[in-house]
Amino acid sequence: MTILSNLISGISLGSIYAIIALGYTMVYGIAKMLNFAHGDVIMVGGYLCFCTTSYLGWHPLPAVLLAIVGCTVLGIVVERLAYKPLRSAPSLAVLITAIGVSYFLQNAALLLWGSDPKVFPAFFSFSGQSGVALLGGQLNITYVAMITVTVCLVIMLALTTFTGHTKMGKAMRAVSEDKGAAQLMGIDVNFTISMTFAIGSGLAAIAGVLLCSTYPTLMPTTGSMPGIKAFTAAVFGGIGSTPGALLGGLLLGVIQIFAQAYVSTQLSDAIVFAVLIVVLLVKPTGLLGRQVREKV
Amino acid sequence: MKRKNVCSLVLAAAMMATLAGCGSGGASSAAAASSGSASGSAAASADPIKIGGIGPITGSAAVYGIATRNGAQVAVDEINAMGGMQFELNFQDDEADAEKGVNAYHTLQDWGMQIVYGCTTTGSCVNVAAETNADRYFQLTPSASSTDVTAGKDNVFQVCFTDPGQGTTAADYVAEQGLAKKVAVLYNNGDAYSTGIATAFAAEAAAKGLEVVSNTTFPDDTNTDFSVQLSDAKNNGAELVFMPIYYTPASLVLNQAKSMDYSPIFFGGDGMDGILAMEGFDTSLAEGLMLMTPFNASDAGAADFVAKYEAAYGETPNQFAADGYDCIYAIYAACEKAGITADMSHEDVCEAMIAAFTSSDFSVDGLTGKGMTWGTNGEVSKAPMVVKVENGAYSTM
Amino acid sequence: MEKLKRMAPSTRSSFITYGMVIVAYAVMEALLSGGLLKSSLKGLLVPICAYVVMAVSLNLTVGIMGELSLGHAGFMSVGAFTAVIAAAALESTVTSGPVRLAVSMAIGGVAAGLVSLIVVVPVLRLQGDYLAIVTLAFGEIIKNIINCVYVGLDGEGFHFGMKDAASLGLAADGKMLLQGPMGAVGIQKLSSFTAGFLLILLTLAVALNFIHSRAGRAVMALRDNRIAAESVGISPSRYKMMAFVTSAVLAGLAGGLYAMNFSSILAKKFDFNTSILILVFVVLGGMGNIRGSVIAAAALTVLPELLRDFSDYRMLVYAIVLILVMLFTNNPACKTVFARFKLGSPAKKEAV
Secondary structure: OHHHHHHHHHHHHHHHHHHHHHHHHHHHHHHOOOOOOHHHHHHHHHHHHHHHHHOOOOOHHHHHHHHHHHHHHHHHHHHHHHHHHHOOOOHHHHHHHHHHHHHHHHHHHHHHHOOOOEEOOOOOOEOOEOEEEEOOOOEEEEHHHHHHHHHHHHHHHHHHHHHHHOHHHHHHHHHHHOHHHHHHOOOOHHHHHHHHHHHHHHHHHHHHHHHHHHOOEEOOOOOHHHHHHHHHHHHHHOOOOHHHHHHHHHHHHHHHHHHHHHOOOOOHHHHHHHHHHHHHHHOOOOOOOOOOOOOO | OHHHHHHHHHHHHHHHHHHHHHHHHHHHHHHHHHHHHOOOOOOOOOOOEEEEEEEOOOOOOHHHHHHHHHHHHHHHHHHHHOOOOOEEEEEEEOOOOHHHHHHHHHHHHHHOOOEEEEOOOHHHHHHHHHHHHHHOOEEEEOOOOOHHHHOOOOOEEEOOOOHHHHHHHHHHHHHHHOOOOEEEEEEEOOOHHHHHHHHHHHHHHHHOOOEEEEEEEEOOOOOOOOHHHHHHHHHOOOOEEEEOOOHHHHHHHHHHHHHOOOOOEEEEOHHHOOOOOOEOOOHHHHOOOEEEOOOOOOOHHHHHHHHHHHHHHOOOOOHHHHHHHHHHHHHHHHHHHHOOOOOOOHHHHHHHHHHHHHOOOOOEEEOOEEEEEEOOOOOEEOOOOEEEEEOOEEEEO | OHHHHHHHHHHHHHHHHHHHHHHHHHHHHHHHHOOOOOHHHHOOHHHHHHHHHHHHHHHHHHHHOOOOOOOHHHHHHHHHHHHHHHHHHOOOOOOOHHHHHHHHHHHHHHHHHHHHHHHHHHHHHOOHHHHHHHHHHHHHHHHHHHOOOEEEEEOOEEEEEOOOOHHHOOOOOOEEEEEHHHOEEOOOOOOOHHHHHHHHHHHHHHHHHHHOOHHHHHHHHHHHOHHHHHHOOOOHHHHHHHHHHHHHHHHHHHHHHHHOOOOEEOHHHOOHHHHHHHHHHHHHHOOOOHHHHHHHHHHHHHHHHHHHHHHHHHHHHHHHHHHHHHHHHOOHHHHHHHHHHOOOOOOOOOOO
């Protein structure tokens, strides 16, 4: 029974990683850049939602929508100001700029919202209960965990459909395959990449709300560690692959909880990362990553 | 190619000039910046005594550094308004990092600091204390509670309890009050403060006949999921969970314990203070929580300070702010006693202040304890206080 | 004769780099002895030296080898803690401070090199971002493990443990050297600016000679076109391992220097953020550009201190400066200007 309950904790933790990793992997797949500021966009999404519900007393639904819109706008602005001028620059230059953006967002949030942690309101509790108890209280599944897993699956399916079947999605895949060739085919590469950032940041807002609902403290540094963990998850699953991000996130969460429960709480992080290294040694492009054959 | 060489030499020279320039040009600008934070508005006939504060203003520990800065600033403003001795506080950011703490200390040296107030966090404080000990500055820390801070340094004093002291006192309290027989310990093993208290607690608990049935940790940066640790405590039948951790992760622990229907007595250290003031926190989660804190914001004695702090910074002060406030008043009392003036060198100030602090008739009545006295080892002696959360507010036990 | 002519520019460039460092040292020493240096800058000298060495060593991996490493601080950490323990153990046998510093730094460097031999296995197998995440993972593992290790020293020798200080069973005269999350405390301050300067010279000598050696050219050939390089018989594993281990040893030395400048160090200092900070130095200075790394590391270490006047807005300003610098150094119009300084722009286009 403890195994089952640990498994559930692992999945609920993993689905949080997964939902952040989806945004990561999407931007990486198309723009080929590691957007280290992604975790901080998540934090901004959390704050936007917190402010509208706690200070203005909004209903959660419009608050979440506003957070999505806010983050999308933020994503577009950041992309336009900081990343677009570097389109032809080496990828590491963009990486450093992303780190600069991450510092900027964190410190701006610190000045704007203060350093004291805020407690995120509990959206997902119904009739005073935050979850359902099964088997006479031995198993507890929180509503927010169920919602996170569901939202995760929905987003993954939506993204797969979007990139697979819509015109914009096809353009994205083309840009991801070969920027130059895509341009020659009449695809507006700049617009496509901007759209990717918009969608990625919108997803970050959803991730922010779910992250803060699961672990309801909100600080300017809230997004940074989950961001790194989600990046790990995205690589674990094969970066650029949408189902891979989901799988990677879930596995990372489950491994972390099991390492804590059955090996050592002290060394759990080391164990998670060691498993990651072993997996990458066996499968060098992640679990579901594409094996790119190099042409001579 | 030739031009390239010339250019790089010019650039190198320019860099040198900048580096050397910040040696000579830094002083006036630093003084200009500090005048913003200090309040020399009261009719100051005498020059102020320069107190240099160090603590995190940015980064993940900013909340604690800002509280100590603000608490101290309230005290400085009060003292300056009284006339007589004047203080000027220049508080520098160390991001809770040892290297940056030493940098901040050196910056304050350039400013002409006479007394060191800080640092807020242990890691930074141990390093700065080594520097102040060598350079002879008097140092008083509000919240760096490790014994390493004061060990072997005659010039460093603490206003907070030491970590082992707190752990031992907590175990004694639990045993004497008969709160529980089986206890669990949950702490942050990436943090010196948390580990220091937890280790001392576990040792003392065993000595007092308490059974530590669960001893779990979480890492510093992955402090969001506690389901495994709580299940372990629950399955081993712990009636009391001792968690010497800061209030931010503690709020998550309480939240997750509730969702798994586990309600032992939760017992925390002084880092837990502030949990009720968290914006949006459901205080019913903390009902029954016990913690050792030197400061209770709802005490009658603290009302004046709380009102001033709230008016200035818009939030209820926690024990970090109160420790900072007490630090400045302790410095004030010692300065009065030792007859410190603004024109004394920091070496003279240091020796006079050490003598004042360790003299047998020196004691300070502060918000965090009545009759605080200090020994030569720099540790404070004051009565510990345990509070329990009842109806969303502290009640002193 | 022909060969000499071809070598000349790179040799000259190396000499400029050495000259720049030597002049900087001489000026600083002169200011120090004249008492003209503010203590805020004086305190920065040793950390600057350590970061310069870190940046140059990371440049070997990122710039010369062309592989992104996000865990360089891990090697610094291994070097730092090993050196601190070694220095404490040698306290009675080696009485001279500088000698003890040199010996313990060397031990730290060797320890970092040994650890890198484990990391090198995935380095040879993986590429690009997958390698980056593995180095990140190693950095985190090292931090996590050091956070759990307790080391004590008494008459009988070293005691190791993973639980707490009490479980080591130290004799009464024993001394705790490393206490898990409480870090190493009571470190004797052995580092000096001169030691840092000598370490920079050593690092430059190693790095520049490596780059201009047969092995260095082989590594760069592998970076620019692996398949072509392999087809002419360059073995990737041998040369990559050489570059990676050299880089780790240098980082270990820098760690030793850094640690012994402070009275206590914590494992969490050497985390992902520190690795990133060093990567910023390398990218800003120009990938593969050793002189650029030296300048960028020094400038970016001083920058946050110069920004103290902004008080609460300090780190915000730092972030904006960082973004603007990246934008300007990569702007095509500014690039031509910067190219003259050999700053900011990489010598060669990255291999894709």
